[in-house]
Amino acid sequence: MLDYQAILEEIHESLKKVENTGKVAAYIPELANVPKDKFGIHLHLITGENYSVGDASEKLSIQSISKVLSLAKAFQLVGNDLLERVDVEPSGHPFNHLSLLELEDGIPRNPLINSGAIVVADILLSHLKNPKEDFLNFVRELAHDETISYSEKVTESERLTGFNNYAAANLLKAYGNLHNDVEDVLDFYFHQCSIMMDCRQLTNAFFVFANKGKCLKNVQHLTSSQVKRINAIMLTCGFYDEAGEFAFEVGLPGKSGVGGGIVALLPHCFTIATWAPALNPKGNSYLGMQALEQFTTKTKLSIF
Ligand code: GLN
Secondary structure, three states: OOOHHHHHHHHHHHHHOOOOOOEEOOOOHHHHOOOOOOOEEEEEEOOOOEEEEEOOOOOEEOHHHHHHHHHHHHHHHHHHHHHHOOOOOOOOOOOOOOHHHHHOOOOOOOOOOHHHHHHHHHHHHHHOOOHHHHHHHHHHHHHOOOOOEOOHHHHHHHHHOOHHHHHHHHHHHHOOOOOOOHHHHHHHHHHHHHOEEOHHHHHHHOHHHHOOOEOOOOOEOOOHHHHHHHHHHHHHHOOHHHHHHHHHHOOOOEEEOOOOEEEEEEOOOEEEEEEOOEEOOOOOEHHHHHHHHHHHHHHOOOOO
């Protein structure tokens, strides 16, 4: 049996010494206030054991990690109809890239880039009675934790500087791929990105993707086919134009956010979350990527 606690400590220790050349996301002013030296890792085995190191129980802004949870909810609500409005191909471009959207008639490449997640947000708005409340409850249920909430401060901060997302939403609207008002869809989208969770809560919420669609409480939220598809989308699109690199170095489906969080999982085995706010030039956590590479190399636990 591997000594997971010792492995996490070893990784944490070695990376704490590395010069962190990453930069905290500043285009959302509220995120720029987060100290660069935060660093936590939490591992949750499917058998129930938990291991933690560093700042794993401090809340972070989950940002684009929320796109996997909104995708899961949309899949649950509309099934494969979703695929008529968003594709499942890697974009090979940054998360906020716009010009492909124009070339491809308003159909986003995948649900994990911003334009795709904005379409997913639109679908949730059309199908949920109280969208913000219902989505938050879904996340709370998956994580088995009632304390999870939105950060109105982060939402507001992102709204004030969200010019690129406004451009994406307007373009989608012009192509007829946004059914609700731009303002309402973005209000939902900025809220979902502002959810605050710690690494342990993230591993709890993502348990459903490692456990054939059953959450921690053993409730079946998604079919195993939907989980297969969501994991495939994470593997191919979860790190934007660095998805190949993440698959190559780490070999797990996963998702990053500009708050510096990453969640990854090995189906039927574990979920793992890292948090280190400074980002590499592709917008993914500089230390988080390396921590996960070390983890799958040391444990030999990856999908490949
Ligand atoms: N809320 C961020 C944005 O829309 C999410 C981006 C990310 O985490 N990659 O720009």
